[in-house]
Amino acid sequence: MNVHHHSYDAVIVGAGGAGLRAAIETAGKCRTAVITKLYPTRSHTGAAQGGMCAALANVEEDSWEWHLFDTVKGGDFLVDQPAAEIMCREAIDAVIELEHFGLPFNRTPEGKIDQRRFGGHTRNHGEAPVMRACYSADRTGHMILQTLFQQCVARDVNFFNEFQVLDIAFVEEAGQKRVAGVVAYELSTGDLHVFNTKAVLFATGGFGKMFKVSSNAHTLTGDGPGLLYRRGIPLQDMEFFQFHPTGIYKLGILLSEAARGEGGILRNSDGERFMERYAPTVKDLAPRDMVARAIQTEILEGRGIGPNKDAVHLDLTHLPPDFIDAKLPDITDFVRTYQGIEPKSDPIPIQPTAHYAMGGIPTNVDGEVVIDADWTVFPGLYAAGECACVSVHGANRLGTNSLLDIVVFGKRGGRAMAQFVADASMPELPKGVEDDLRSRIERLKAGTGRESVAAVRSELQEDMQDNCLVFRNAEGLAKVHKTIDELKVRYNEVSIQDKGEIFNYDLTEALELGYLIDLAEAMVISAEARPESRGGHFRTDYPDRDDVNWMKHTLVNRGDDGSVNLSYKDVIGGAYEPIERKY
């Protein structure tokens, strides 16, 4: 295995929205390498559909304070309010900047950026849905990804495409640990690349492939949080995972909340608009956690549709056909392609789909990774986007706030990193930082065990699907915990068939599965330890929110011996005190 050495002031890992926005920020300020296991335009930011909220008030009255209130309430009061305030205030500039970058937003008749309704976004603290989501048909994420990539091309950003970062090196200087480099695997050659650097920003996205029915790409395996977790960096709020209400039945492909923002209605087997019972004011535009639970409740109470009664209908048939073509062209195409249904005339079978990790690598508002409850910064380590936890989404992210998060905190993280490296020295990288990864690869290639990656992975996905989904309880969590313990043992018996060097995805899938198992364990242990229901974490054995004891963030640490330890960190409050979450 050849080893190559590089030296950069800064490294960005991942080239979706957050990584690309950070790269735009460091361009011209410091020598930066952007490392991605895909090509940048393959990143899953491109799959985001509905929009990006900002209180531009282009269509109706709005204010960033209302946006903040909605974000805090939508997050079930686990949001750190100063961070969410920054996001909601800077949203306005972020949208305008994207327009200046060339993003082709839909326009109002006067030529302004058009805005639409979205779940949980309301006027004046919950009065009624508000038009806040700036959008480009139902391919807003695609446009953001393309536009940011275009701007990176314009700035001649230095990409290492199809290089997979699989380890990080820290060094100790004057009694303090700092980042010194990352180790990457080059897919086209099988060579290892050691990047000596002053700072690294992780922007590797989510890890929704631990569930069977998921809107996530095959490649969303949590490599960034996974490798940091193994090196002793804590993960925050891992029990909070979002299940998007409207995934295509069985496939999990996302059907944007914009479908409901534009007037789509959820119906049960009786044809009833059941959200009227769960959220009388905003109905189908309640936050995602509530809608997902409502759907599951309808199914559990026998009002599901289809032969197995395990889905409900998303009904667009009352919307004018031209309107559907103009506002929702892609998702209606997905329905035609994958379900063979014409959504203009027939309702669409949907079910909740694993969608988004609210938790992740803990950071402050400048993207600096913080490693304990005292907000201690780890020098040179940054994270942004879905892999990070700022925490602006709390226990449940509002629709559109992820696109906002990646742009706002990608920029802030990139800017902070560029400032940091301007004053920092290049750390001395010890010899052999690639040894651990090399031995992991050699072990997998030499393995003669009888386990296959596909079998272990599908057991993980099925058990997580059955026991760690919209509704959870102690019994189910204990069951999946036990499964994970078994899968950890079986993972050591995995062998792969491809022993080659060139484009060995057999090998990288095995390495990725290791991270998925670790992150699933972190999620399940964090979920078992939280005896309350809040946002995306709903315990049927503890159905109430417990603000007295549990309005706090979970930190999960993994010891060198593989032991998992939990600790907690205060939520930073603000203007909005916890209230009952009614919509």
Next chain:
Amino acid sequence: MAGSHSTTATASSASAPQSTAVEVELKVKRYNPETDKKPHWQTFHVMVEPTDRVLDALHEAKWKFDGTLTFRRSCAHGVCGSDAMVINGANTLACQPLIKDVGTSITVEPIRGLPVIKDLVVDMEPFFAQYRAVLPYLINTDDPGYKERYQSAEDRERFDDTTKCILCAACTTSCPVYWGNTNYVGPAAIVNAHRFIFDSRDQASEQRLDILNQRSGVWKCRTAFNCSEACPRGIKVTQAIEEVKRAILYDRV
């Protein structure tokens, strides 16, 4: 293809198929640079649902029979552009066609015109170099100030079709001209130039039209329409190329 040989892997009792599952004969053109002198065909017999994607059949072959089978993929629903392939002779994304629509006898080959690296993986670098050559980013040197620039809904609509491109290379590698002359920038690069040439906010149309007026540019197009048929996003690629040609000849936009 001449000189190819064929190997076969057949389903044992790997997993009990559901009642609706069908057996698919999946014939894949394979090439491993570390072991093969030339490409060869391999046939897999896999059990998949009629509503599964061709990508699912490829996964079934890789995960159940042969881990060395190599292809790119990510989103699996036609928006990331990783898995452009030639399926039953036509360029498409492996994650779009369903088994019930393509039948139970399926051939899969790498896209043509880009160097094959391994199995269905081709070298995408020449493709992205051609994309970069057309200045694929908004150029406008005016200070837009603090507010958004206004753009009428009609002006926005003018370039809507070409904003949908996902850079999968299905169009470019379906083009017979491109197969014969890879100096041609190809349909995808022209689509991405069109996206900015016809954006009322952009100021560099002249530059892009000059680039596309060169010998490697739009005049290589012979209007075969393969590109439009291949586009998994339904972009009217040939029409976009024609509009660029007309802009060079008459309008200069």
